[in-house]
Amino acid sequence: MRGKVAVLAAALVLSGTAGVASATPDVREPVRVATFNASLNRAAEGELLADLSTGDDEQARAVAEVIQRSRPDVLLVNEFDYVEGGAAADAFRRNYLDVPQNGARPVHYPYAYTAPVNTGVPTGHDLNRDGTVDGPDDAHGFGHFPGQYGMLVLSRYPIDTEQVRTFQTFRWKDMPGALLPDDPETPEPGDWYSAEVLRTLRLSSKSHWDVPVQVGRRTVHVLAAHPTPPSFDGPEDRNGTRNHDEIRFWADYVTPGKGRYIYDDDGRRGGLPAGERFVVVGDYNADPFDGDSTDDAARTLLDAPRVHDTRPASAGAVAASLLQGGANGDHRGPARLDTADFSDDQPGNLRVDYVLPSRGMRVTGDGVFWPVPGSRLDHLNAASDHHLVWVDVRP
Structure with missing residues (x-):
C-alpha cells in the first residue's frame, strides 16, 4: 500500500483543476495517445524541481513546445524524475505547458x-560484480538517486486513481521462463x-x-513502462535479458x-481481463530489427494477439538517417519508423518508442514528431534524443 499512499497524495496535489467540466474534451473526437522520452532527468535529486520552478529552463521549454505542437490528450513522459507529492509534475504543467x-x-x-519507481532504490547486492554494493548499477533500476528517470502520465480525461495497478515490486524470478542472465564462466544456465x-x-x-483513463463511458488502460537499455553490461547480458522480460x-x-x-x-493477481481496451506506451529500448536488444524482445510485444501496431512514421526520420549516415546505412528496419536519434556510429537511429492500441479500437491517424532537418x-x-510518438484512436 505504500506506493498507493504516495500516489493518492500526488493525485490530490495534481488534480486541483480536475473539477472544471470544460477542461474535458469532447468524447466524440478521436483521442490522441502519445509517449515522449523527454530526457527531463537530472544528475542530482531535487535539480529537476528547481529547474521547473523557474519557467526559463531552455530544455523544458523545448519539451513543452513539442507537446504543445503535438497536442496529445493522454501522454506518458519518460525520464521525468519522480518527486514525492507530485511537485515537479505540477511545476512543469504550471510553468511550461500552461504557458505558450x-x-x-x-x-x-x-x-x-x-508514482515511485525502482531507479536508485538500493538492493544491497553487487549486481554488476564490481566489488561494491552501493553504486547506481546495484540499485533495482540504474539510478544515482531514488526516482531518477521516473515517469509521468498527463491526461485531459479523468484518471481513475483508485483502480491504478502498479507492479514496481514484482520479482523477476516470478515470471515463468524468465530469461535470467547467464554467467559465461560457469556451466550452469541463468x-x-x-x-x-x-x-x-x-x-x-x-x-x-496500468493507469485507467475514463473516456466518456469507456475505460482505456494506459500501460506505461520504460525497460532498461539492453546495453551497458557484459557477456552475461544482464540488461539485454531484463529488457526482454520487461517487454514480455x-x-x-x-x-x-x-x-x-x-x-x-497490492497483491492482486492476474492480467488484464479479456475485452478491456488498452494502449501500451513508453520507451522500450528495443527495435524490432536493429540495435542491441535480444532478437525477439520488441516482437514479443508487437506480435501479441491483442496488440495493434500501426507503425507511426515521419519524413524527418528518413531525412535524418540519410544526412547522418553511419550505422543507419546498414539497418534492416525502415528509417521512417525510427523514433530515437542515437549515435551515428553505433547503434544509429532506432525505433524504440511505442504507442500500441488494442485491437478493436479504430485508429484514425498516427505519427512521429520529427521535424525535417532545416x-x-x-x-x-x-529537445531530446527521442521523439514524441502519437496514435489517434476511437475507444
Whole structure:
C-alpha cells in the first residue's frame, strides 16, 4: 500500500483543476495517445524541481513546445524524475505547458499520475560484480538517486486513481521462463544472480503501471513502462535479458490466459481481463530489427494477439538517417519508423518508442514528431534524443 499512499497524495496535489467540466474534451473526437522520452532527468535529486520552478529552463521549454505542437490528450513522459507529492509534475504543467512556448498554444492537463519507481532504490547486492554494493548499477533500476528517470502520465480525461495497478515490486524470478542472465564462466544456465539476489531483485527497472483513463463511458488502460537499455553490461547480458522480460511482461498481461502469474503491489493477481481496451506506451529500448536488444524482445510485444501496431512514421526520420549516415546505412528496419536519434556510429537511429492500441479500437491517424532537418521546427529535434510518438484512436 505504500506506493498507493504516495500516489493518492500526488493525485490530490495534481488534480486541483480536475473539477472544471470544460477542461474535458469532447468524447466524440478521436483521442490522441502519445509517449515522449523527454530526457527531463537530472544528475542530482531535487535539480529537476528547481529547474521547473523557474519557467526559463531552455530544455523544458523545448519539451513543452513539442507537446504543445503535438497536442496529445493522454501522454506518458519518460525520464521525468519522480518527486514525492507530485511537485515537479505540477511545476512543469504550471510553468511550461500552461504557458505558450515560441508561439505554440498552451495545453492544459487537469489530470496527472506519478508514482515511485525502482531507479536508485538500493538492493544491497553487487549486481554488476564490481566489488561494491552501493553504486547506481546495484540499485533495482540504474539510478544515482531514488526516482531518477521516473515517469509521468498527463491526461485531459479523468484518471481513475483508485483502480491504478502498479507492479514496481514484482520479482523477476516470478515470471515463468524468465530469461535470467547467464554467467559465461560457469556451466550452469541463468546463474549470474545468486538465489539470494533473486529473492528480492525486481523485474521493472522503473515500474509498470496500468493507469485507467475514463473516456466518456469507456475505460482505456494506459500501460506505461520504460525497460532498461539492453546495453551497458557484459557477456552475461544482464540488461539485454531484463529488457526482454520487461517487454514480455506487457505481452503476457494483455494476452488472455498468460498473465495469471502476475501480481501487483497490492497483491492482486492476474492480467488484464479479456475485452478491456488498452494502449501500451513508453520507451522500450528495443527495435524490432536493429540495435542491441535480444532478437525477439520488441516482437514479443508487437506480435501479441491483442496488440495493434500501426507503425507511426515521419519524413524527418528518413531525412535524418540519410544526412547522418553511419550505422543507419546498414539497418534492416525502415528509417521512417525510427523514433530515437542515437549515435551515428553505433547503434544509429532506432525505433524504440511505442504507442500500441488494442485491437478493436479504430485508429484514425498516427505519427512521429520529427521535424525535417532545416524546417521551421527543426530546433525542437534537440529537445531530446527521442521523439514524441502519437496514435489517434476511437475507444
